[in-house]
Amino acid sequence: RKEVEQDPGPFNVPEGATVAFNCTYSNSASQSFFWYRQDCRKEPKLLMSVYSSGNEDGRFTAQLNRASQYISLLIRDSKLSDSATYLCVVNAEGKSTFGDGTTLTVKP
Amino acid sequence: NAGVTQTPKFRVLKTGQSMTLLCAQDMNHEYMYWYRQDPGMGLRLIHYSVGEGTTAKGEVPDGYNVSRLKKQNFLLGLESAAPSQTSVYFCASSFGRNIQYFGAGTRLSVL
Numbered sequence: 750r751k752e753v754e755q756d757p758g759p760f761n762v763p764e765g766a767t768v769a770f771n772c773t774y775s776n777s778a779s780q781s782f783f784w785y786r787q788d789c790r791k792e793p794k795l796l797m798s799v800y801s802s803g804n805e806d807g808r809f810t811a812q813l814n815r816a817s818q819y820i821s822l823l824i825r826d827s828k829l830s831d832s833a834t835y836l837c838v839v840n841a842e843g844k845s846t847f848g849d850g851t852t853l854t855v856k857p
Numbered sequence: 858n859a860g861v862t863q864t865p866k867f868r869v870l871k872t873g874q875s876m877t878l879l880c881a882q883d884m885n886h887e888y889m890y891w892y893r894q895d896p897g898m899g900l901r902l903i904h905y906s907v908g909e910g911t912t913a914k915g916e917v918p919d920g921y922n923v924s925r926l927k928k929q930n931f932l933l934g935l936e937s938a939a940p941s942q943t944s945v946y947f948c949a950s951s952f953g954r955n956i957q958y959f960g961a962g963t964r965l966s967v968l
Contacts, residue, residue, distance in 0.1 A: 783956065792947055792959035793900070836899070840954050849899030 750775060753839050755848035763856055766827045770851045772837030773819040779841040782820045784811055787834045787850065796822075796835070827855045859883050863948050863960035870938045870967045878933040878963050880948030886958075888951045889931035890915075891923060893944040894962075900947065906931055938967045 755772045762768050774782075782799035797804065799811040799820050810823040820839075824831055834850040861882045870876055880889065887908050892900040892915075902915030906925040920942060922934045931950075935942060943966050949957040 781955070790945075790962075792961050793957075794959070795956050798956070838957075843954055845951075845954060845957065847900045 751849075752776060752841075753837060753846045753848040755835075755837055755851045757849060757851060759852040759854055761854045761856060762827055764827055764829060766855075767823065767825045768827060768853060769821055769823045770835055770837075770853075771819050771821050772839075772848050773817075774839045774841075774846075775818070776839070776841040777818065779818075779839045781840040782811075782813055783838040783840075784809075784820075784822050785836040785838060785847075787836055789833075793836055793847075824853075827853075829855050829857065831855050861948055861950055861958050861960040863946075863963050865963060866961065867964045868966070870935075870965065872939060872967060874938050875934070875936050876938065876965075877935075878946055878948075878965075880931045880933070880950075880960060881929055882931075882948075882950040882958070883929065884950060884952070884958065885928070886950035886952050887928070888953065888957075889925065890949045890951075890957065891921070891931065891933045892947045892949065893917065893942075894947060895944050903933065903946075938965075940967045943967045 784796040785793040786796045787793040803812040808825045812821045834852045836850045837848040890905040891903040904923040909928040946963045948960040951957045
């Protein structure tokens, strides 16, 4: 079993839709969590950190469920420009582990 | 705002040739990393460094060597390139085990 697992998708949604991705992790000692965005053939860039109380940044909401060991990313009112691969990152015991990513395509 | 700069951006090698990829960061970060990403796949950690003069193996270190002689630079070497090393290589840096900032990548083809 991988330490960090994501549904690879692809998720194909129409503009304006709400879409959610989950990322599960196996190490219960995991301490910090992030979502990155990676556009085709570009470098990953931080989208948002994930806080225990959950956090929101515009149309994006990130949540952490420690009991079930997963983090989630919710995108509301999807835009064409949201099309990308979304990577989750879990830090545990001095090590950062990236998920393989979930691909989102938003269509007109 | 240079951030993390990787050189070269593209390179084509023949099997058996050697090369060095350079990563430079201007954020005074202690931690630096080298990843490879194959088509349709996630990032795999090759080597990393937690400070000047230190290096450690990641998930896929075989066939690669690294050096961190200066805090701002992290070099990745391929001594004898193989077609299996065709990939996109990303360098990243971070302040502690925190948010990683990535370079734009080096696209390497080994024929």
